[in-house]
Amino acid sequence: MLKIQKLHIGIFAFFIISFPFVISRIPALGNYTNIMVFAGIYTIITIGLSLFIGYAGQISLGHAAFFGIGAYTSGILTARFGINPWMCLIIGIFIVSVIAFLVGAPSLKLKGHYLAMATLAFGIIVYIIFNQELEYTGGPDGMTGIPGLSLFALKLNSVEKYYFFVWGIVFAAFLFTINLIQSRTGRALRAIHASEAAASAMGINVPRFKLIVFIYSAILASLAGSLYAHYINFINPSSFDLFFAIKLLIMIALGGMHSIWGAIVGAVLITFLNYEWLHFFKEFEVIIYGAILLLVTIFLPDGLVGIPGIIKKFVKRKL
Amino acid sequence: MKEELKENILEVENLAMVFGGLTALTDTKFQLKKGTIKAIIGPNGAGKTTLYNIITGFLSPTRGNVWFKGQKISNLKPHEIAIRGISRSFQTIELFDNMTVLENVMVGCHSRIKMSFFASGMGFGTVKKKEEQIRSRALDVLKFIGLSDKYNEMADSLPLGEQKYLEIGRALASDPELICLDEPAAGLNETETHIASSLIKAIKEKGVTVLLVEHDMKVVMNISDEILVLNNGQVIAEGSPEEIQNNPSVIKAYLGDVTQHA
């Protein structure tokens, strides 16, 4: 199983590395590398979210808020206070960890709809704060003047450079999460998903494990938020609203939430729909998302990455 | 007094459990000698599962205490009790049906071989070594319960009998000192019941103390050292299998029914 995994990872890495070079030769697709930067940023969120939702069996509508807190921490501290961007990124992670702890400790005792409601309420409150704190966030108009990133002497000032930087981080988050899944921690999470009673009878501290993955996924969202802010140099609350929280869920549902590969596939596809392919539909865009979610939950409970399995089963039955 | 503490691995002291208006247990007390099998029998609704839920920390008793190896455990959480060495199976099968047979047992090792979140994510060499340890331990358990060749099948694809053995195996993987089995032979055919029964005997031979809730009287009478009879949340008799078989109030409350069925 591990060998197959390695082959897939190799193909994935090859695809990511060659993508910008291929795209740069096709003028019609000129914007695709730029879109892939956003896809990478969203993938960082969905990797953590799929661990929390797909593996541990929890639900969150609050990760748009963690994404936003990371983005605004970086935005405000760099643009308004002139603090070093890397420092801000770490401060953002720290703030988000504390908030995730405070939000998660009481609300992770809730299950299903109640947990969804609690995290939804958290997301809405944060969204309101982004809108209301004019002095710092710039309110609904947002804030500009967020500087770009440099990696030591190397300024990440082109789409291609940022692309490799972001996907490097995606790759690290991906490997870390895959390792987790294949270890005691991953088994504990899946055990919690299947039966909390049996999990705790096996000595698993259920509340603690839930809280740890909640914080882990929030940290990844915050990191993604900082990368987002430094890439587009401008942020406003609408990037972190409830619709985005739902889009994150659609991403992992479409890709397949029982696999970290699904997190990548879903984030990339939805990002392309969002930034490129759905413009044609204008305000009907939201209906497309609804239809995707509906169709996937009914016909593809394991998402797109579940399709090979379905085909295998089908072929086996025919033989 | 001291001798007694050493000998008794578990002491249940005047337990009472009230659910709203319903009294599931009243003044239940008993002691469990280390290394023995004690069966708890009684009609449906007698309070057997409730007693297990208290012992393993899933319920906190309305009154009374549970002592394990001289330590009070009735205020602890389930995972804390599991770590201290009490393991259990469930009456309604609670296997992790999103995992293979082997992985189920590997989860059972959770409390014995530890690794940090960060170390697991980084995939350090020590983690790989520990994962190997967990795996080989789980494989040993599978051999013990006779499911070695099914290690890679999904837990929920097994027939009922094997699911029941797997529940026992998963509970054993944590290397417990006391194991509480809740109707391990329920729904099993004669052959499967026989296997379950020998399995429980083998567990005792490993030196693990066993609490056994079971309706199959043949199993109970054959393998138990002592039997406790619960009826309507009260202990109505306690003694050796012979004593219980000849106890008039037990026959009236419980055994009478069963002999009719059999």
Ligand SMILES: Nc1ncnc2c1ncn2[C@@H]1O[C@H](COP(=O)(O)OP(=O)(O)O)[C@@H](O)[C@H]1O
């Ligand atoms: N969590 C609970 N809430 C309310 N009533 C319960 C609960 N658990 C058990 N009971 C009740 O307590 C009584 C004893 O149940 P139980 O311990 O499951 O019996 P047994 O395992 O001996 O068949 C039953 O009347 C049952 O309905």
Ligand SMILES: [Mg+2]
């Ligand atoms: Mg019961």
